[in-house]
Amino acid sequence: MSLRFVAARAGMLVVTVLVSSLAIYGAMFLTPGDPATLLVGGSRDPDPAVLAQIHREYHLDDPFVQGYWHWLSNCFQGDFGKSLVYRDSVADLIDARAGDTLALVAYAAVLVLTVGIVLGTVSALRGGRTDALVTTVTAGAMAVPTFVMAVLLIWLFAVQLPWFPVYGSGEGFTGTLSHLTLPAVALAMTWIGYVAQVTRTAVRAELGAEHVETARSRGVPEWAVIRRHVLHNALGPVFAVSGVGIAGLFATAAVAEQAFGTGGLGALMIEAAAKQDMAVVQAVSLIFVVVFVVLNTTVDLVSAALDPRTAQKGAVR
Known part of the structure; x- marks a missing residue:
């Protein structure tokens, strides 16, 4: 780089x-x-x-x-x-609300990374009906907006099956985890679909690569081929889309916060905008922009470190 x-x-x-x-x-x-x-x-x-x-x-x-x-x-x-x-x-208001937003985004990011990568990997490795099912489900997840997903989750897991609370951010680790589960799922669902699709494509591309066939012909165990040659080389594009997705979680967190009343920075910005409190709106907007841009720049730099060809293309442009 x-x-x-x-x-x-x-x-x-x-x-x-x-x-x-x-x-x-x-x-x-x-x-x-x-x-x-x-x-x-x-x-x-x-x-x-x-x-x-x-x-x-x-x-x-x-x-x-x-x-x-x-x-x-x-x-x-x-x-x-x-x-x-x-x-x-305004700084005190932001300080009081920032923790809720960070907790929500962190929870959603864990879901995006774990569920998205696992689904994409399983889909690519197994193929057949599993591949078709995962592709259909993830494509549907990508098409559903966050606010629609929030309504569906509230109806299913709070009304029909009263398993999770739907308002507030909770207290203590267990309470916070319970209160943030539904908003985190609603926030993460779209990006889970994106990460799963990109992971599936990257893994399938590596499965047909020449170096993978060479490793198999040398008698390398299949699990080692998958871990060392397939998953390792598929990491670049998966990391890139995951990083963009996590940055995107900050941009859309306000929707989930407002729907579930978790009271984070996004909800603060919406409340302030409704009351024409421009000092708060400007401050929170600037923070979201800085976080989004910094995360995207970090993703570009790490992606270039993983794949030097990315840096070479960027330098040429």
């Missing part, structure tokens, strides 16, 4: 974050009228003193670029401002 490839990916990360943050900050100014009125709930007759305070606090009287840079630099120092709706520091 060349330094040029690493520098290119790092540059793309910085540019993506800057452009996204500019769009997040500038969205407030696209609304007609004084952006400060959004921060007081769009009141028709806001207190001029309150508006003046908001202008000073958010630097709305500054030139756009200067105000944007002041906001962005404060954000990267951990100062996201103050929520006028919740009457609390």
